[in-house]
Amino acid sequence: MRNLDMTTLRSFLEVAEQGGVTRAAQVLNLTQSAVSMQLKRLEDLLGIELLDRSNRRIALTASGEQLLTYARRIVDLNDEAVGRLSDEVYEGTLTLGVPHDIIYPVVPRVLKTFNSVFPRVNVVLKSSSTVRLHDALKKGEIDLILTTEKALTPGGETLTKIPLKWVGALGGQAWRKRPLRLGFCNFCIFRAPVLRILDAAGIDWELAIESDEDRSVEALISADLAIGALLETSIPPHQEAINTQGALPELGFQQINMYGSANRDEITREMADLLRQGYRAATPTLLRQA
Numbered sequence: 001m002r003n004l005d006m007t008t009l010r011s012f013l014e015v016a017e018q019g020g021v022t023r024a025a026q027v028l029n030l031t032q033s034a035v036s037m038q039l040k041r042l043e044d045l046l047g048i049e050l051l052d053r054s055n056r057r058i059a060l061t062a063s064g065e066q067l068l069t070y071a072r073r074i075v076d077l078n079d080e081a082v083g084r085l086s087d088e089v090y091e092g093t094l095t096l097g098v099p100h101d102i103i104y105p106v107v108p109r110v111l112k113t114f115n116s117v118f119p120r121v122n123v124v125l126k127s128s129s130t131v132r133l134h135d136a137l138k139k140g141e142i143d144l145i146l147t148t149e150k151a152l153t154p155g156g157e158t159l160t161k162i163p164l165k166w167v168g169a170l171g172g173q174a175w176r177k178r179p180l181r182l183g184f185c186n187f188c189i190f191r192a193p194v195l196r197i198l199d200a201a202g203i204d205w206e207l208a209i210e211s212d213e214d215r216s217v218e219a220l221i222s223a224d225l226a227i228g229a230l231l232e233t234s235i236p237p238h239q240e241a242i243n244t245q246g247a248l249p250e251l252g253f254q255q256i257n258m259y260g261s262a263n264r265d266e267i268t269r270e271m272a273d274l275l276r277q278g279y280r281a282a283t284p285t286l287l288r289q290a
Helices: 006-018 021-028 032-046 062-085 106-117 130-138 191-201 214-222 266-289
Strands: 092-098 121-127 144-149 156-169 180-182 205-207 228-231 239-241 253-260
Touching (some): 006 021, 006 032, 006 062, 021 032, 021 266, 062 106, 092 130, 106 121, 106 266, 130 144, 130 253, 144 156, 144 266, 156 214, 156 266, 214 239, 253 266
Parallel strands (some): 092 121, 092 144
Antiparallel strands (some): 144 253, 156 228, 156 239, 156 253
16 A cells, blocks of 8 residues: 655645745745655656646646645645644634735735644734734734835834835726825825825825725725725726826835734744745745736
8 A cells, every 4th residue: 555645745735836846845945856856756656647847837737636635635634633632732812913905815825824733723813004003013912913014114024025006997097187186095004105206206196085994995996086006916806007108106116024022922933934935935926916
């Protein structure tokens, strides 16, 4: 009877989920050659080809797709058993704060992995603005936060950066009008730097809404009554990045930063490490989308 090796299954899963050996190796903290060798060992054990290597982008064969389902179940069961039966059991609650526009695609993957390692830890996800998350962290109401900021402040670390873009209604013309009508909620971290950029460029502007709700701002912009600024990766389908042909200044990049208590416990350190790995693996895709 042949036995599947857990290490090779994990490598196979990461290659399938990350879309290639290079990014999988980054997530696993292995060399590309080590991951490739593990995949070859798995193929030799089963006597089948799992990957279609005929194109530049690696794809799963039909057999690979079939194994993928089993591999997920096997690894999940392994992690659940180890987590529940381990001598060192971690319990408690961890509160993670993330602005809504950067939850996808990294955070769900990280939460899934974290839950497999610490099944008895209850993770509370709080979505709010960067300003409010910083305030909650200072008050001790939250253990770890991600933020979108132009620059890093003391006590944090930068995980990646994403372009900030002018956005408007599909086919909209609001960006041509002067004064330029803008839609930002009151706590939006992008509002102040965007206004400074417009002032420096000598462009007249006015705020078209006073609201604490992102949905109200989204409705105004989608109706072509104002324009706003969003991360390139978080533009909703009923809006689009505006090609202003130089009529409006470039907005540059925003950093995704991470902050937490200086005295982090084991589970908070593990969550922080998983977030680092997640954004390290996703960064080439995020910048390519931009």
